[in-house]
Amino acid sequence: MEGWSYAVATEAEIARAGNAAAKAFHDLASRGPEARAKLLDRIADLLDQQAGELAEIAHRETSLPMPRLTGEVGRTSGQLRMFAGLIREGSWVDARIDLGNPLRTPLPKPDLRRLLVPIGPVAVFGASNFPFAFSVAGGDTASALAAGCPVIAKAHPAHPETSQRVGELIREAIRELHFPAGTFSMVHGGPEVGRRLVELEQIRAVAFTGSQKAGRALYSLAAARPTPIPVFAEMGSVNPVFVLPGRVRQSGAAVAAGYAASLTLGVGQFCTNPGLLIGIGPEFDQLVAAVAEKLRSVAPGVMLTREIRSRYIDGCDAVMSAVMAEPILTPDGSQSGASPGLYRISGKQAIESREKLEEVFGPVGLAIVCQDAEELLAVASKLDGQLTATIQADEADQTLRRKLVPILAGIAGRVVYNGFPTGVEVGPAMQHGGPFPATTDSRHTSVGTAAIFRFVRPVAFQDLPDVELPQELQDDNPLGIARLINGQSTREPFRRLLPQITQL
């Protein structure tokens, strides 16, 4: 944080942001999708224009390499444009129309029309490990603004200047396009500011990416409010990789190389970092040795902050000794950087000490060597909720694969086959989420177009005159969106054949 300091937000500043957001909310919802899409596009353009400069600031603050950071800016502007496209197309509001029937007996059937509307101001917590894509203008902010929700972002203390610059750029777009100022606010600070933000009366949902401890604390705080609100906390996981026997034999060396590369990508600072490697017997043990060999040649990397580095070194020590894992490669604590670690444990031990198997944030892997297929399945079924679970298999592994897939689909948000979990695609079919403790709400994703569904709720209108209905629900379908009419999907307009009758 050399050369740049920030002021921790005061209680009064946070309260002002809350009032401004509540005020902006009504204005924002009434502006319609095209205006919001333009805002998202404009933020994306400004990000792209300043990509080089922004990446340099982030590089200074996070030590992440420049190509990764410029790439991340592109990913961030891409996400903003993706949500702009989604709301321009418009069908995402899930418009449903059940036509009335005044002749129904014993009672006339009312005309019912339902769509998704924004939930209200959203608090977004920037992540340490993605200064752009999961921070101030990241997927949480993009999806909240797309839905029509104002945002109050909390900058992550690991990259305050980057956050400040990105925040200013969002405010610039807001001014240019004459959106109300409360559409977006940003605050700096630590856990205390975060707590105040979650307790802020006007906030209606919280999006967070970070540690299990912090995510769970915010969740509990939000549930204890006089008006409880949802918390979408993505808290990372150990992301198990299962390598089945046929795969070990056919492609062991390639899997070992791929695993080592995925484990050390970005100095292991990904939520989808593959912290567990699981297989069967002595042949798998040879694969583990090959992983160690690969890891020895990986140069130590600089982690995001000194605290994260200390927690990594201490965490390896604490967690691996708690489960009595045998060290194959101990991370080097004497260097200023962080070198990878690799540990080994039997399937039996893993099952017995499963409650102590916590995530260590950083490039450390734990190999679980099972006796047989049965033990491997037992390990799988005892795992906590995960963002991802990976199967490496060969056609010879079909029997075991068939048993493993449903178990992993039962614990993870995304099941990866013959790949590695790092690298999260951004699109309609992505699921970046998973059962607790991977997230606090397994029913949602924080990446991809479906992330918008975190910030909306349905409203139905009964017998409301066409002129008062949102455009998405009007008879002639002026936006041309896909709608469910009497349970059937169609983009056709219609005319009411019978006049409505009142129920009096």
Add this chain to the structure above:
Amino acid sequence: MEGWSYAVATEAEIARAGNAAAKAFHDLASRGPEARAKLLDRIADLLDQQAGELAEIAHRETSLPMPRLTGEVGRTSGQLRMFAGLIREGSWVDARIDLGNPLRTPLPKPDLRRLLVPIGPVAVFGASNFPFAFSVAGGDTASALAAGCPVIAKAHPAHPETSQRVGELIREAIRELHFPAGTFSMVHGGPEVGRRLVELEQIRAVAFTGSQKAGRALYSLAAARPTPIPVFAEMGSVNPVFVLPGRVRQSGAAVAAGYAASLTLGVGQFCTNPGLLIGIGPEFDQLVAAVAEKLRSVAPGVMLTREIRSRYIDGCDAVMSAVMAEPILTPDGSQSGASPGLYRISGKQAIESREKLEEVFGPVGLAIVCQDAEELLAVASKLDGQLTATIQADEADQTLRRKLVPILAGIAGRVVYNGFPTGVEVGPAMQHGGPFPATTDSRHTSVGTAAIFRFVRPVAFQDLPDVELPQELQDDNPLGIARLINGQSTREPFRRLLPQITQL
């Protein structure tokens, strides 16, 4: 509860139900939609076959009239068949396929496929006021089973024998169709059994219809679990009815009659009972007098239980004196039945004492007489979350109506126009829910096809071979469902044009 007693479930019985449900879960998910649809249809058939007998038991337990109860059995079997139809059609799983592109640079694009899968065993709390449609085989159970989730139902102590009979009938269908026993269990008991059920490790979601106090308590309990789970509590609301000046003039008598009828329907024991009537000035005051006139001619009704009746009489007294409302018609406490009540308060008073404006369960209305349109809008914008909000308006009211609609859409799940909120249609476009304290999760409905979304979560599969994918995601679309392929909705099958390449 004459002539029928039940045993409160023991801790061991609840634990057994949890184990059985967890065991049934995997079996249930693997059976596919057609098998689950058959189960729902069979439960519906058994309900219809025994409708008369079931209604008689419920009549004895709840004092609700026979025609209402036989009608409610029909509604309940109708809901079961509706969910059977929904899962047979199959598109509800929201299948999304982002096709891979091995030629993409710098990295190949994986094939990603996402669908909704069941969340796990669900605890269903039966409601006192709907012994069929919101109880053991009601919408919560129907939607959970449709999704593929086993159910543990807690019978409501107000109608234990009805619950027991319906539960037996579900178990009969399960046996006939060879589903695992843990697909459905039922327990009897009070709040303590309820708490144990919510804390049961295997439970993954809770559906509840009842009071704010109980719903909020279960929500807090679920949030404090080691693994927090969602609670979908529908807790009722005061359901304001706004009568605009033009409407008062044009149709005042009809509105007064309609309001009185809606308020006293089922002795006021509906979650959508219209407890607030809001208008402007002396003309509206005349309408209120006409309501009182109508209410005086309503015969006292027998409420569901004696406790509910006492809480109604005491509640009218406590809440109305807390807000210093003027009594127009005081409910008669000397009779064994419950007679309607009507109170009056100014708009100014209502705004000042808004925090004390609690729901009183029963046929009591509070008229809020505002000075002008501005005050009426202020009252509207200060209301808590509601299941429904109603506008009675005439074409002459267009200006005020246009301002009121977005305010009410902001606080309610359903906005009713020139009708009354009692009478909840069952269909794709229904939203029976609303912001807290109407429910604990405004993002969901407990009535209509969308109720199924409470009990599912998305899973994505990356590069998984077609043969291991759920049918809904296979290339040739064997179920013929609507799917989002690269963001476009289609029912077409496809062939992968390029062979997949591995990423190693």
